[in-house]
Amino acid sequence: MIQVKNPVYRRRLLVHRIGMALSVSAMALGVFALLWILATLLINGFSALSANLFLADTPAPSTDGGGLRNAIVGSLMMVGLSTAVSTPIGILAGIYLAEYGEENKVAQLTRFVTDIMLSAPSIVIGLFVYAMYVANVKHFSGFAGSLALSLIAIPVVVRTTDNMLKLVPNSLLEAAYALGAPRWKVSMMVRLRAVKAGVITGVLLAVARVSGETAPLLFTALNNQFFSTDMNQPLSNLPVVIYLYAMSPYDNWRELAWGGALLVTFSVLALNILSRTVFAQKAPK
Amino acid sequence: MSAEITSPTPIQLAEPATASASVAAMQSVVRRQRIQDWFFHKITMVFALTVLFVLVGIIISLINGAMPALSEFGPGFITTVEWDPVNDKYGAAIAIVGTLASAGIALLIAFPVSFGIALFLTEVCPVWLRRPLGTAVELLAGVPSIIYGMWGMFVFAPMFSEFVQPLLKTTFGSLPLIGALFKGPTMGIGILTAGLILAVMIIPFIASVMRDVFEIVPAVLKESAYGLGCTRWEVVRKIVLPYTKTGVVGGVMLGLGRALGETMAVTFVIGNANKLPTSLFSPGNSIASTLANEFAEASTKLHVSSLFALGLILFVITLIVLSAAKLMLMGLSRKEGVK
Numbered sequence: 140m141i142q143v144k145n146p147v148y149r150r151r152l153l154v155h156r157i158g159m160a161l162s163v164s165a166m167a168l169g170v171f172a173l174l175w176i177l178a179t180l181l182i183n184g185f186s187a188l189s190a191n192l193f194l195a196d197t198p199a200p201s202t203d204g205g206g207l208r209n210a211i212v213g214s215l216m217m218v219g220l221s222t223a224v225s226t227p228i229g230i231l232a233g234i235y236l237a238e239y240g241e242e243n244k245v246a247q248l249t250r251f252v253t254d255i256m257l258s259a260p261s262i263v264i265g266l267f268v269y270a271m272y273v274a275n276v277k278h279f280s281g282f283a284g285s286l287a288l289s290l291i292a293i294p295v296v297v298r299t300t301d302n303m304l305k306l307v308p309n310s311l312l313e314a315a316y317a318l319g320a321p322r323w324k325v326s327m328m329v330r331l332r333a334v335k336a337g338v339i340t341g342v343l344l345a346v347a348r349v350s351g352e353t354a355p356l357l358f359t360a361l362n363n364q365f366f367s368t369d370m371n372q373p374l375s376n377l378p379v380v381i382y383l384y385a386m387s388p389y390d391n392w393r394e395l396a397w398g399g400a401l402l403v404t405f406s407v408l409a410l411n412i413l414s415r416t417v418f419a420q421k422a423p424k
Numbered sequence: 425m426s427a428e429i430t431s432p433t434p435i436q437l438a439e440p441a442t443a444s445a446s447v448a449a450m451q452s453v454v455r456r457q458r459i460q461d462w463f464f465h466k467i468t469m470v471f472a473l474t475v476l477f478v479l480v481g482i483i484i485s486l487i488n489g490a491m492p493a494l495s496e497f498g499p500g501f502i503t504t505v506e507w508d509p510v511n512d513k514y515g516a517a518i519a520i521v522g523t524l525a526s527a528g529i530a531l532l533i534a535f536p537v538s539f540g541i542a543l544f545l546t547e548v549c550p551v552w553l554r555r556p557l558g559t560a561v562e563l564l565a566g567v568p569s570i571i572y573g574m575w576g577m578f579v580f581a582p583m584f585s586e587f588v589q590p591l592l593k594t595t596f597g598s599l600p601l602i603g604a605l606f607k608g609p610t611m612g613i614g615i616l617t618a619g620l621i622l623a624v625m626i627i628p629f630i631a632s633v634m635r636d637v638f639e640i641v642p643a644v645l646k647e648s649a650y651g652l653g654c655t656r657w658e659v660v661r662k663i664v665l666p667y668t669k670t671g672v673v674g675g676v677m678l679g680l681g682r683a684l685g686e687t688m689a690v691t692f693v694i695g696n697a698n699k700l701p702t703s704l705f706s707p708g709n710s711i712a713s714t715l716a717n718e719f720a721e722a723s724t725k726l727h728v729s730s731l732f733a734l735g736l737i738l739f740v741i742t743l744i745v746l747s748a749a750k751l752m753l754m755g756l757s758r759k760e761g762v763k
Contacts, residue, residue, distance in 0.1 A: 155655035162548055165540025166557065169631070172624050173564050176571065179579045228471050235468035249472050252479050255746045258678060259739070260685025262712050263482060266719075266735045270485040290478055297475065321457035323464035351568025354687040354712070358719050378570055382688065385574050396574070404571050411566045415559060 180401045187398025196366045197380060203391055207399050209366040213375040216368065217281055217360060218350050221288035226342050228289075229296025230331075233338075236297065237304035238326050250301065256294040264290050265355035273359055281374030284360025291352060292345040299341025303334040340414040347410040351403055353378035377403055486739060489732030492725060501733060507698040507709075509718070514730035516737055518700050522615065522708035523738070525701065526690060527683040529619025534627045534683075535676055541627065542634035547656055558635070565628035573692030576621040577613065581693055584620075585612030589705060608705040611695070616704040618694040622686055626679035633675030637668040637756060674752035681746040685738065687712035711738040 143149060191206045198205025232249075240246040268287040273279055307330045315325040331338065361373040362380060377399050384396035493514065494501060504515020545558055589610035597606045608614075641664050649659045665672065695707020696717055711734045722728045 151655055151658065155657035158543075158657035158660075159548060161536075162540040162543045165537045166544040166549075168537060169541050169564065169627060170557070170560050172627075173560055173567075175579075176567060176575050179575050180571065183578070228474060231468045232472040232475065235465075235472040238468070239465065245469075246472065249476055251747075251750060253475050254750055255743065256475060256479060258681050258685070258742075258746055260687065260712060260742055262685070262687045262715050263486070263735050263739045263742075266489070266715070266732065267478075267482045267485050269719075270489050270732070271481070293478075294475060297472075322461045326464070347566060351570065353568070353570045354716060357716055361720070378568070378688075381570055381574070385577070385692075400571050400574055404567060407566055407568060408563055411563060412559070 177404075180397070180404055184397040184399075184401030187394045188401065192395075192398050192402075197364055197375065197384075197395070198391060199364065200387075200389065200392075205391060205395060207377065207380065207395060207402070209363065209375040210377045210380040210399065211402070212366070212368065213281065213360075213363070214350065214377040216370065217285045217288060217356075217374060217376060218346060220282075220285040220370070221292055221349055222342065222346055224285070225289040225292035225296055225345060229293045229341070229345070230300050230338060232293070232297045233300025233304060233341075234326055234331065236301040237330070238322070240301070253294045253297050253301075257298060260354075261287075261291055261352055262354035262357075265358050268355065269358045279359060279361040279373040281360050281370035281372070284356045284374060284376065285370070287355035287359045288349040288352060291355065292349050295345040295348055296341050299344065300338050303337035303341070304330055306337070307333045336418045340418045343410050343414040343418065347407045347414075350410075351378060351407050353382055357382075482739065483736075486732060486736040490729060490736045493729035493733040496726060497730075501730075502737065505700050507714075509722075509724075509727055512724055512726050514726070514733075516711075516730075516734055518698055519709050519711040519714045519734055520737065521700060522618075522694060523684055523710040523712070523741075525615050525708070526618040526622055526694065526710055527680055529616060529704075530622035530626055530683045531676065531680055533620065533623035534630055534679055537623070538627050538630035538634055538675075538679070539672075541631040542638055543660055545631075545635050546638040547660065561628050561631055564624070565632070568688075569625070569686055570688040570692075572621055572625055572689035576617065576689060577692040580621065581612035581617055583612075584617055585610050589616075593705075604702075605704045608703040610705055611707070613693045613695045614705045614707050615694065615701050618690050618708075618710070621689050621693055622683045625686060625689060626683050629682055630675045630679040633678055633753070634668075634672055637671030637675065637753075638664055640671070640756070641667050668756065670752045671756040674749045674756065677745050677749035677752065681742050681749060684742050684745065685712060687716050691716045711735070 143152070191204065193206060193208055193211065195204065195206030196209045197207060232253075236246055236250050236253075240250060264287050268283050268290070272286060273283050311329060311333065312325055315329045320329070356376055356379050360376055360379070362383060363373045363375040365375075367374060381396045381399045381403070384392040384399075387393065387396075497504065497514065501514070502516050502520065504513075505517045506513050506515045507518055508514070541561060545554060545561075549557060589612065593606050593610060597603050645663050645667065646659050649663050654662070690710050691713040694710055694713050696709055696713060697707040698709055698714075699706075701708035714734060715731055718727070719731050722731055
C-alpha cells in the first residue's frame with residue numbers, strides 16, 4: 140500500500156476504517172443474533188422431539204408426558220383454511236392493482252392501505268374479529284381464528300402479486316393485445332402466467348407469516364386441551380399452546396413449549412428459504 | 425379490342441356478402457369480450473376493495489367497542505395513570521408510556537445497526553456473499569414474535585441480569601441526570617430488555633428498506649465522488665445518505681410502526697406491571713401486552729371497553745406512523761423517475 144504522510148488524509152482514512160469496522164460488526168451482530176436464536180431453539184427443543192410429540196395430545200396440568208398432536212392439527216387446519224381464503228382474494232386484488240392501478244385514485248388508495256395493513260399490529264386484527272364475529276356468535280372458534288389469519292395474509296399476497304405483475308414487460312402485453320386478446324385474457328393468461336413462481340412465493344410467504352402469529356388467535360380461536368377437528372369450537376393451535384406452556388410451572392409443559400417453538404420456527408424458515416430458492420422468480424423477458 | 429377486357433371475377437362480386445357476415449361475427453366477438461372485460465374489472469375491483477373495507481371496519485369496530493370507556497373517562501383517559509381492574513378504574517398512560525419507551529429504545533439501537541448492515545451489504549460485501557447474508561438478515565424477520573419472546577425470557581434476560589445490567593448500573597448509575605434511569609433491581613426483564621428484543625426484531629425491516637434505497641443512488645454520483653478521492657465512508661456520508669434521506673426516515677418509521685404493534689415478544693419480557701416505570705430496569709406494560717394478558721379474562725364491561733380503547737389508541741398511532749413512512753418512501757420513488 141502507498142504510505143501517505145498527509146495528516147488530513149490519514150485522519151480521513153482512519154475515520155473510514157472505523158466506519159467500515161463498525162459496519163462489519165453490525166452485520167456480524169445480526170448474524171450472531173440469528174444463530175443464537177436458532178441455537179437456543181435447537182438446544183432446548185431437541186429433547187422434546189420424538190414420535191410422541193406428534194402422536195399424543197396436550198397433557199392436563201400435573202400429568203406427565205404428552206405431545207402436541209391436537210395443536211399441530213389445529214394449526215394446520217386454520218392455516219390451511221386461511222390460505223384457501225386469502226389466496227384467491229389476494230391474487231385477484233393484486234391483479235386489479237397491477238392492471239388498473241395506474242389509472243385511478245381508488246386503486247392507488249387501495250395500494251397505500253394494503254401496505255399499511257401489512258405492518259399493522261396483529262392483535263388489533265384479533266380485536267376486530269372478536270368484536271365482529273366472536274362477540275356475536277358468543278363462542279370462540281377455529282373459523283374466527285382462520286378469519287383473523289386471512290386478514291393478516293391478504294395484504295401479503297396482494298403486495299407480492301402486484302409487485303410481480305408489474306415486472307412483466309410491456310412488449311409481451313402489447314404482443315398479446317396485437318393478436319386481438321381481450322384485456323382479461325392478457326391479464327390472466329399472459330401476465331399472471333409469466334410470474335407464476337413469484338405469485339407462489341407470495342402465497343408461501345403469507346403462509347409462513349400466519350403460521351407464527353399468536354396474538355390474533357388469543358381471542359378468536361383460544362385453545363382446546365383436547366383433540367378436536369371441529370372448527371366451530373375453540374381449536375387448539377401451536378402458537379397459543381406455546382404461549383400458555385412456556386410460562387407455566389410444569390417441566391413437561393415447558394419442554395413441549397420449546398418443542399413446539401422448534402417446530403414452528405423451522406417450518407417458517409424452511410418456507411422462507413424454499414420460496415427464495417425453488418420458487419425464485421426470474422424477471423420475465 | 426374492347427371485347428378482350430375481362431369483367432370482374434365472380435369471387436369479387438360475392439365478397440361483400442361474406443364480408444358483412446364476417447364483420448358481424450367480429451362485432452359479436454368484440455361485444456362479448458367487452459362484457460367479459462367489464463366483469464373482469466368489476467370482480468377484481470370488489471376483491472381489491474375488501475382491504476379498504478377491512479381498514480374502515482377495524483376503525484369503526486374499535487371506536488364502537490371503546491365508546492363506553494371513553495364516555496365514562498373522557499379524554500383524560502389518555503393521561504390517567506391508573507389501571508385498577510378491582511375498582512374498575514382505567515387510564516391509558518401506563519400502557520402508552522411503556523409502548524413508546526420500549527419502541528423508542530428499540531429505534532435508538534436498531535437505527536445504527538441497520539445502517540451498518542445496509543452499508544455492509546451494498547458497499548463492503550463481496551458479491552458472492554451478498555445473497556446468503558441478505559437472506560440471513562431476512563430470516564431474522566421471519567422468526568415469529570413468540571419465539572423472540574421465549575428466547576428473550578429464558579436466555580437473554582438471565583444473561584442480561586447477570587452480566588450486563590450490573591455493569592450498566594455501576595457505570596451509569598451514579599451520573600447526575602441519566603443515573604436515575606439505571607436504578608432499580610436488575611431483574612433482567614423490564615423496559616430496557618423489551619426495547620432490546622424489539623430492536624433485534626425491527627433491524628431486518630429497517631435494514632432491508634435502507635438497502636433498497638441505497639441501491640437507488642445513481643452510480644454516476646458515487647463514481648464521481650470516488651474519482652475525486654473520497655473514501656468509501658465519505659461517499660456514504662456525503663453522497664448516499666443525503667440522496668436517500670427521505671427513504672431512510674421512511675424506513676425508520678416503518679420500523680417504529682412495527683415496534684409499536686409487537687405483542688408476544690414484549691409480553692414475555694416487559695414484566696407486566698401495571699405501574700408507571702421509573703427506570704429502564706423497572707417492569708412496565710405496553711398496550712399490546714396489556715391486551716394480550718387481560719382481554720381473555722376481562723369481566724366487567726368497562727374493563728373490556730377500556731381494553732378496546734387501548735387498542736384504538738394503538739391502531740391510530742400505528743396508522744399515523746405507517747402512513748407517514750409510506751408517504752416518505754413514495755416521495756423517494758417519485759424522485760427515481762418513471763421506470
